[in-house]
Amino acid sequence: MTFASAERARLADLLLEKGPHAPTLCEGWSTRDMAAHLWLRESRPDAMAAMFVKPLAGHLEKLTADTKRREYADVVREWAAGPSSLNPMRAADKHVNAAEHFIHLEDVRRGEAAAGGAVPAPRTFTEDEQAALYRALRRMAPMILRKSTAPVVLQAPDRAPITVARDAVALGIPVTVTGEVGELLLWASGRDAVHVQVDGDASAAARGGM
Numbered sequence: 001m002t003f004a005s006a007e008r009a010r011l012a013d014l015l016l017e018k019g020p021h022a023p024t025l026c027e028g029w030s031t032r033d034m035a036a037h038l039w040l041r042e043s044r045p046d047a048m049a050a051m052f053v054k055p056l057a058g059h060l061e062k063l064t065a066d067t068k069r070r071e072y073a074d075v076v077r078e079w080a081a082g083p084s085s086l087n088p089m090r091a092a093d094k095h096v097n098a099a100e101h102f103i104h105l106e107d108v109r110r111g112e113a114a115a116g117g118a119v120p121a122p123r124t125f126t127e128d129e130q131a132a133l134y135r136a137l138r139r140m141a142p143m144i145l146r147k148s149t150a151p152v153v154l155q156a157p158d159r160a161p162i163t164v165a166r167d168a169v170a171l172g173i174p175v176t177v178t179g180e181v182g183e184l185l186l187w188a189s190g191r192d193a194v195h196v197q198v199d200g201d202a203s204a205a206a207r208g209g210m
Contacts, residue, residue: 006129025110144188145188151163
């Protein structure tokens, strides 16, 4: 079982445990919204396209509303079964979904922190799982931190630092962020309910979202 598939199973179990009305770290999203997003992203190519093409936003809203009217548990279980053998996402699952599933699992797991609750401690991962998260962070960081106005250095224990800097700001005072790999991935993706230490001007780091 790959890390992506293991996180899929954990996230599905958590969504069913929490029910459709639990909060998440995604602003305005309940667990029902999260389940609809996950299902549409894999099951409807037109929805996937609409997530990135603004003129199709209305179409995505309709598909989302239709999916949210379905039985919540059915949507979760269909998504948990994974892409069909004819779906291109099946072959790409371990590459595309390692970060997606981890981040959204933590969005649900830490949802109450969005309303002022305590931030749960990071989960413990095996070395292989840590390596999968590190590969995802190394691949995604240049994209989701690309608008930063200072170099951003991501430092995890026992890992080579990941530095993101556009040519124009490469000589600026860096923002150094230290934490476990998963925490760095969450922080870089725009989440605040994380366990990291930020040294430098945090406002210079333009974090992405997903």
